[in-house]
Amino acid sequence: MTISIDRTRCAGHGLCAELLPELIRLDDWGYPIIQPGPVPEHLAAHARRALAACPALALRLSQQTPRFDSGTSQRSSRR
Amino acid sequence: MNLFDGPDPRAGAESLADHERRLGPLAPARAGLIEAIERSGLLGRGGASFPVGAKWRSVAGRSGGPAVVLANGAEGEPLSRKDQLLMWARPHLVLDGARLAADAVGADRVLLYVGEEHRSAAGALARALAERPAAQRRRFAMVAAPARYVAGEESAAVHFVNDGVAVPTATPPRPYERGVEGRPTLVQNVESLAQAALVARGGGAGTVLLTVAGAVQRPGVVEVPAGTTVGEAVGRAGGASASPRAVLLGGYFGTWLEVGEAWRLPLDPAALRAAGGSLGCGVVSVLPASASPVEETARIMRTLAAESVAQCGPCFFGLRALADACGRLAARRPEPDDLLRLGRWSAEVRGRGACRHPDGAAGFLQSALRVFAYEFAAAAGAGRRAAA
Numbered sequence: 143m144t145i146s147i148d149r150t151r152c153a154g155h156g157l158c159a160e161l162l163p164e165l166i167r168l169d170d171w172g173y174p175i176i177q178p179g180p181v182p183e184h185l186a187a188h189a190r191r192a193l194a195a196c197p198a199l200a201l202r203l204s205q206q207t208p209r210f211d212s213g214t215s216q217r218s219s220r221r
Numbered sequence: 222m223n224l225f226d227g228p229d230p231r232a233g234a235e236s237l238a239d240h241e242r243r244l245g246p247l248a249p250a251r252a253g254l255i256e257a258i259e260r261s262g263l264l265g266r267g268g269a270s271f272p273v274g275a276k277w278r279s280v281a282g283r284s285g286g287p288a289v290v291l292a293n294g295a296e297g298e299p300l301s302r303k304d305q306l307l308m309w310a311r312p313h314l315v316l317d318g319a320r321l322a323a324d325a326v327g328a329d330r331v332l333l334y335v336g337e338e339h340r341s342a343a344g345a346l347a348r349a350l351a352e353r354p355a356a357q358r359r360r361f362a363m364v365a366a367p368a369r370y371v372a373g374e375e376s377a378a379v380h381f382v383n384d385g386v387a388v389p390t391a392t393p394p395r396p397y398e399r400g401v402e403g404r405p406t407l408v409q410n411v412e413s414l415a416q417a418a419l420v421a422r423g424g425g426a427g428t429v430l431l432t433v434a435g436a437v438q439r440p441g442v443v444e445v446p447a448g449t450t451v452g453e454a455v456g457r458a459g460g461a462s463a464s465p466r467a468v469l470l471g472g473y474f475g476t477w478l479e480v481g482e483a484w485r486l487p488l489d490p491a492a493l494r495a496a497g498g499s500l501g502c503g504v505v506s507v508l509p510a511s512a513s514p515v516e517e518t519a520r521i522m523r524t525l526a527a528e529s530v531a532q533c534g535p536c537f538f539g540l541r542a543l544a545d546a547c548g549r550l551a552a553r554r555p556e557p558d559d560l561l562r563l564g565r566w567s568a569e570v571r572g573r574g575a576c577r578h579p580d581g582a583a584g585f586l587q588s589a590l591r592v593f594a595y596e597f598a599a600a601a602g603a604g605r606r607a608a609a
Contacts, residue, residue: 169566173534
């Protein structure tokens with residue numbers, strides 16, 4: 143399971159970083175930075191709670207490798 | 222077989238009659254065209270250097286109704302001129318490529334998406350379209366792209382056509398999955414399409430268009446064989462007009478290179494990729510030794526920050542903060558941590574937007590910090606001395 147963020151929705155409320163500080167920290171402007179990689183088993187329940195708490199509905203949990211922003215920088219085609 | 226074979230491109234648009242006399246009429250896309258493009262090794266010329274054949278194949282392999290081809294001539298990169306010149310001087314080559322792409326991916330619509338400020342290019346394409354038989358013309362429509370940097374990003378282009386908003390969308394789905402009107406959409410730069418039209422006629426996609434800018438004798442567009450070195454490309458523009466300090470390769474999203482390192486570097490998309498760089502959109506800009514690299518970097522960062530569409534927080538706030546810190550360093554009035562912040566923030570904004578705008582800006586700045594390490598340190602030091 144991995145966490146990803148729809149950056150167009152995220153408004154920097156910061157609840158995710160409070161509920162899941164092991165995997166999410168905030169940058170200097172209050173926007174989340176997610177530790178890359180899968181969510182460890184013992185944090186799965188916390189991750190689901192963070193997802194449910196996001197007021198902007200910007201967090202997603204997926205079973206496969208995320209195709210967009212996960213804090214890693216995969217190359218994708220532009221223009 | 223080159224894009225600018227035939228009459229001097231500065232003479233303006235080649236007519237359909239001249240185009241067909243020179244190259245022969247275009248046969249319908251044959252089976253095996255996608256394989257031929259793959260064999261040619263053609264990489265996208267819009268900035269991302271994505272393999273063109275693979276892109277066509279991914280659209281051709283989708284169900285979801287007839288596909289759409291969006292020929293991308295937005296050319297929002299401030300230093301780039303090559304797409305405008307190509308559309309203006311060789312409109313029929315672009316139309317041929319778009320037509321072949323439509324046949325190959327199964328598209329019944331072709332949108333010619335041209336930057337609204339590129340009026341002569343759009344005019345040439347429209348006139349060229351009018352020369353084509355009505356049966357061919359029916360599939361085509363022209364769309365004016367807003368004059369914004371991100372308007373050429375592929376999801377932004379699709380978003381603009383669908384909803385009139387030239388702002389990137391979160392992906393997935395990507396345009397090849399669900400694009401214009403929800404249909405699979407091939408978004409392809411106009412130079413890539415023109416190159417594909419040459420491949421269909423037996424050419425090998427062996428050249429690249431460059432915009433040579435900055436401290437050179439004759440700034441402008443040149444067509445060079447892939448593998449030409451940066452130094453030779455600058456030579457084609459009359460050579461440097463002042464002692465060069467560095468080269469910006471790939472435009473505002475590109476990479477600064479030390480002049481000694483850059484000069485011998487071959488401008489081949491595949492070779493540059495292997496070397497960790499990128500041809501980007503083909504901009505080669507020469508910074509003279511007399512210029513201040515910190516000021517030049519700050520100026521470009523200001524533009525990139527202003528071009529954030531303010532959709533994603535890390536991009537909007539991050540690029541603005543980076544541009545402000547660069548500006549303070551350039552003015553020799555830095556805050557104590559500005560240099561450290563540039564390093565940290567530029568790493569942090571990467572991968573944290575819906576599109577690659579923050580990544581492009583961060584990559585540009587990180588290359589500046591590497592190549593101009595001495596100048597940035599001096600600027601930070603000047604601030605410390607002033608404060609003491």
